[in-house]
Amino acid sequence: MAQKKQKEVKNNSFHTLNYLMKIDQAIRNGEYPNANKLNKVWGTEFSRSTFGRYIRTLQDDYGAPIEYDFQKNGYYYTDNTFYIKQVMLKEGELLTLSTILPLLEQYKNTPLEESYRNLMNKLIEMLPENITVDSALINNEVHFISDPITTLEKGVFENVLKATKAHFTLQMEYKTAQNTDYEERRFDPYHMICQKGSWYVLGYSHHAQAIRLYAMPRIRNSKITKDKFSIPKDFKLEQHIDVQMGAWGNSGEKFKVEIEFVKGLKTYVMERTWHKGQTMKENPDGSVYLSFETNQLGQVVAWVMSFGGSARILGPKELKNRVGDAAREILKNN
Numbered sequence: 001m002a003q004k005k006q007k008e009v010k011n012n013s014f015h016t017l018n019y020l021m022k023i024d025q026a027i028r029n030g031e032y033p034n035a036n037k038l039n040k041v042w043g044t045e046f047s048r049s050t051f052g053r054y055i056r057t058l059q060d061d062y063g064a065p066i067e068y069d070f071q072k073n074g075y076y077y078t079d080n081t082f083y084i085k086q087v088m089l090k091e092g093e094l095l096t097l098s099t100i101l102p103l104l105e106q107y108k109n110t111p112l113e114e115s116y117r118n119l120m121n122k123l124i125e126m127l128p129e130n131i132t133v134d135s136a137l138i139n140n141e142v143h144f145i146s147d148p149i150t151t152l153e154k155g156v157f158e159n160v161l162k163a164t165k166a167h168f169t170l171q172m173e174y175k176t177a178q179n180t181d182y183e184e185r186r187f188d189p190y191h192m193i194c195q196k197g198s199w200y201v202l203g204y205s206h207h208a209q210a211i212r213l214y215a216m217p218r219i220r221n222s223k224i225t226k227d228k229f230s231i232p233k234d235f236k237l238e239q240h241i242d243v244q245m246g247a248w249g250n251s252g253e254k255f256k257v258e259i260e261f262v263k264g265l266k267t268y269v270m271e272r273t274w275h276k277g278q279t280m281k282e283n284p285d286g287s288v289y290l291s292f293e294t295n296q297l298g299q300v301v302a303w304v305m306s307f308g309g310s311a312r313i314l315g316p317k318e319l320k321n322r323v324g325d326a327a328r329e330i331l332k333n334n
Contacts, residue, residue, distance in 0.1 A: 032074025246299035
């Protein structure tokens with residue numbers, strides 16, 4: 001009987017959290033929800049008093065800035081950037097999660113480091129009393145070698161994240177790689193990307209009147225405006241980035257990359273997945289053929305050159321030319 005009651009309590013907690021998340025979403029969507037409206041949408045039958053308890057829970061437990069609009073007969077957030085920050089994990093998942101603490105080394109001196117550590121501490125505190133995790137022991141046994149980390153101006157990461165989540169235009173100063181001076185920019189952030197330790201934001205540049213990728217370390221004095229934007233229905237993330245190759249220097253065109261690796265690299269190459277759409281096979285002479293499609297030819301150039309003379313480009317011709325140009329430039333400068 002006691003076990004059944006405990007299970008019911010857990011189920012009720014789950015359903016409460018589920019409704020809280022749905023109410024939060026409805027408010028952020030500008031639907032001005034109330035009990036009657038949500039009963040019609042969800043097919044539920046909870047009363048005004050039950051709905052009122054959910055609203056008070058959002059206010060008291062989550063600090064939600066909720067007010068009631070009498071003209072629109074529903075609730076809204078006085079701070080449009082607010083959203084529920086909630087994580088649901090099982091005990092076993094929490095214990096597993098605690099073992100990734102060494103990964104935080106690659107986020108040193110970035111806005112994520114402190115946030116991740118605070119999150120991990122909170123999650124570990126949620127474990128039952130009969131489970132103890134000594135993270136210091138884990139850190140001594142596992143190490144990660146990460147790419148060089150770029151630094152961001154204080155507040156940039158947080159503002160970009162909030163603006164991306166709530167679809168608000170950003171006002172900022174931005175410096176391109178070619179310029180030494182900052183310029184005023186208005187930017188609609190669609191998607192945040194972390195590429196090898198560096199943070200980027202993809203979205204619509206009002207200055208260029210086109211989709212652009214901004215390097216977040218080159219942003220300063222960022223502010224969230226009150227102007228809302230909508231992501232175009234025809235926007236497709238995969239047209240702008242390739243999660244296997246990168247998110248920089250995209251011409252918009254897709255290329256079929258074909259590489260042949262020498263016999264001595266057979267094991268190294270074949271034990272890895274280089275691209276989710278790859279085709280890989282061993283040739284009769286022990287060399288390895290690899291092909292995949294990508295819109296990130298610039299990133300492929302740097303990747304191929306990292307193998308030195310152990311990788312032969314079979315196609316496309318543009319990749320051959322670009323690698324050749326880069327090699328000649330290296331020889332010229334050395």
